[in-house]
Amino acid sequence: MLCDVCKCNDAAVFLTQIVDGKMQKVNLCEGCSKEKGVQDPTGFALADLLLGIGAAEEIEKGGSSTRCPVCGFTQADFKKTGRLGCSSCYVAFAEGLNSLLKAMHKGTAHVGKLPTRAQKTLALSDRMKTLTENLRKAVQEENYERSNSWRVN
Amino acid sequence: MKFQNLMASTGEWLRGEGPHHQVVVSSRVRLARNLRNRAFPGWAKKAERTMILELIKPRVEELPEMQEPFSELLQDLSALEKQVLVERHLISREHAAKSVGSAIIMNRKQTLSVMVNEEDHLRMQSIRSGLQLRQAFKLVDKVDSALEGKLDFAYDAKLGYLTACPTNVGTGMRASAMLHLPGLVLSELINQVIQAVNKIGLAVRGLYGEGTEAMGNLFQISNQTTLGEKEDEIISRLNKVIETIIEKEQDARQVLIQKKPNTLWDQIGRAYGLLTYAHAMTSKEALNLLSVVKLGIDLGAFPEDKRLAIDQLFIETQPAHLQKSTQQKLNAEERDHFRAQIIRERLKSFPKPDISKVAREPEPTGNSEPEKNE
Numbered sequence: 001m002l003c004d005v006c007k008c009n010d011a012a013v014f015l016t017q018i019v020d021g022k023m024q025k026v027n028l029c030e031g032c033s034k035e036k037g038v039q040d041p042t043g044f045a046l047a048d049l050l051l052g053i054g055a056a057e058e059i060e061k062g063g064s065s066t067r068c069p070v071c072g073f074t075q076a077d078f079k080k081t082g083r084l085g086c087s088s089c090y091v092a093f094a095e096g097l098n099s100l101l102k103a104m105h106k107g108t109a110h111v112g113k114l115p116t117r118a119q120k121t122l123a124l125s126d127r128m129k130t131l132t133e134n135l136r137k138a139v140q141e142e143n144y145e146r147s148n149s150w151r152v153n
Numbered sequence: 154m155k156f157q158n159l160m161a162s163t164g165e166w167l168r169g170e171g172p173h174h175q176v177v178v179s180s181r182v183r184l185a186r187n188l189r190n191r192a193f194p195g196w197a198k199k200a201e202r203t204m205i206l207e208l209i210k211p212r213v214e215e216l217p218e219m220q221e222p223f224s225e226l227l228q229d230l231s232a233l234e235k236q237v238l239v240e241r242h243l244i245s246r247e248h249a250a251k252s253v254g255s256a257i258i259m260n261r262k263q264t265l266s267v268m269v270n271e272e273d274h275l276r277m278q279s280i281r282s283g284l285q286l287r288q289a290f291k292l293v294d295k296v297d298s299a300l301e302g303k304l305d306f307a308y309d310a311k312l313g314y315l316t317a318c319p320t321n322v323g324t325g326m327r328a329s330a331m332l333h334l335p336g337l338v339l340s341e342l343i344n345q346v347i348q349a350v351n352k353i354g355l356a357v358r359g360l361y362g363e364g365t366e367a368m369g370n371l372f373q374i375s376n377q378t379t380l381g382e383k384e385d386e387i388i389s390r391l392n393k394v395i396e397t398i399i400e401k402e403q404d405a406r407q408v409l410i411q412k413k414p415n416t417l418w419d420q421i422g423r424a425y426g427l428l429t430y431a432h433a434m435t436s437k438e439a440l441n442l443l444s445v446v447k448l449g450i451d452l453g454a455f456p457e458d459k460r461l462a463i464d465q466l467f468i469e470t471q472p473a474h475l476q477k478s479t480q481q482k483l484n485a486e487e488r489d490h491f492r493a494q495i496i497r498e499r500l501k502s503f504p505k506p507d508i509s510k511v512a513r514e515p516e517p518t519g520n521s522e523p524e525k526n527e
Contacts, residue, residue, distance in 0.1 A: 107381020
């Protein structure tokens with residue numbers, strides 16, 4: 001049987017854990033079990049293994065019964081697999097995910113490529129922001145003639 | 154394109170003509186993308202996976218970059234064929250384990266491969282020879298832009314591209330280079346380098362990625378984080394580190410020539426002797442010895458025109474390639490025998506090492522500036 005982590009060496013450490021009445025098995029080779037610090041199998045979660053030790057605890061913060069309304073994935077599933085169910089899970093489990101992402105990455109917000117569709121949405125929301133700001137300024141300066149021209153009827 | 158044709162031609166990246174090819178074997182960039190509000194492959198039921206596959210596959214096949222592609226459903230490939238694709242780094246080991254509901258589509262030149270329903274709905278990868286991360290990114294970025302017009306990708310204004318594993322969220326990009334570092338290994342400096350690279354948030358892995366052993370003095374270096382940094386910045390950071398490693402490797406080679414010439418010539422001579430006369434050889438031993446001969450070519454001890462033969466043996470002596478070429482299933486012992494036979498045949502006209510031709514440079518200073526461009 002191959003190690004679940006490296007999928008390369010033969011597994012030498014076999015962990016079985018019952019979580020919420022469900023059996024969960026993980027097989028590790030000697031190297032990976034040492035590397036992941038899996039000597040004490042109590043309180044062990046796959047999420048820890050895949051996302052770093054402490055990840056399972058962070059996930060727990062959101063409450064393990066939270067369920068994604070789109071795909072039905074639960075926090076407990078996430079803790080078990082270290083993977084999410086669908087793109088909406090990012091919204092459903094946002095609370096637990098935020099600190100996890102913070103620890104995992106360089107920043108907490110995407111600054112890279114924007115799909116064209118998102119660029120259009122972004123351009124609209126930027127225009128909305130500018131207009132709202134202009135309106136607020138005009139009202140503040142009591143320039144009602146201008147503010148009326150921006151008001152949506 | 155048929156599997157046989159794929160086997161017969163080596164990919165562009167295998168020809169080893171890219172920049173810095175003495176140290177950088179290949180550069181790869183992959184992007185992970187998913188469809189909005191569809192269960193990720195690991196959670197989707199078989200029917201949904203198949204539906205997603207049917208949605209994505211034709212869109213990928215009609216791309217101008219994919220003329221006469223190699224396009225197969227994973228269930229239609231044998232375990233051996235999948236393993237051949239893994240050995241060529243055209244699909245991941247995870248993807249090779251997939252069956253119904255997954256596919257692989259790649260171009261004829263084997264520079265672009267798209268995995269459907271791996272861990273994410275789409276994993277697009279471009280692979281080039283030598284240090285060409287920017288060129289690899291350019292191709293895969295173009296493909297991504299073309300596909301986003303036809304498919305609704307899961308994208309969040311704050312988190313960027315949403316992926317099955319939170320470690321890929323943001324750019325969904327993993328850029329990596331395969332480095333050949335025999336100088337640093339022989340001079341026992343490799344662990345220092347790995348530790349330094351790890352400290353600055355880059356990952357160093359063995360030949361086949363996560364958790365694999367470093368064989369043939371080959372190491373993969375890649376970005377570990379995908380959120381909070383632009384694609385361009387990630388690639389620049391990687392390029393800078395790789396250029397420094399290239400420099401360290403070249404320095405280590407010169408130090409070996411000057412300070413430990415006997416050890417170096419002994420290693421090269423032994424590698425040549427074993428490869429040309431052995432009758433049984435494991436793939437690990439073959440990789441390690443081929444690596445030393447490759448170093449010999451770099452240093453001038455073997456003629457430059459023998460490079461391709463050695464580079465090809467790196468791939469062709471891998472277990473699945475070996476079995477595919479004999480058209481029969483071999484046990485480990487038979488494989489080792491057959492591998493040694495192939496190597497002996499290929500190296501029949503390979504000249505003996507000539508150390509008088511080795512280019513010696515002035516003492517390395519070790520603190521020269523890394524190059525600015527790729």
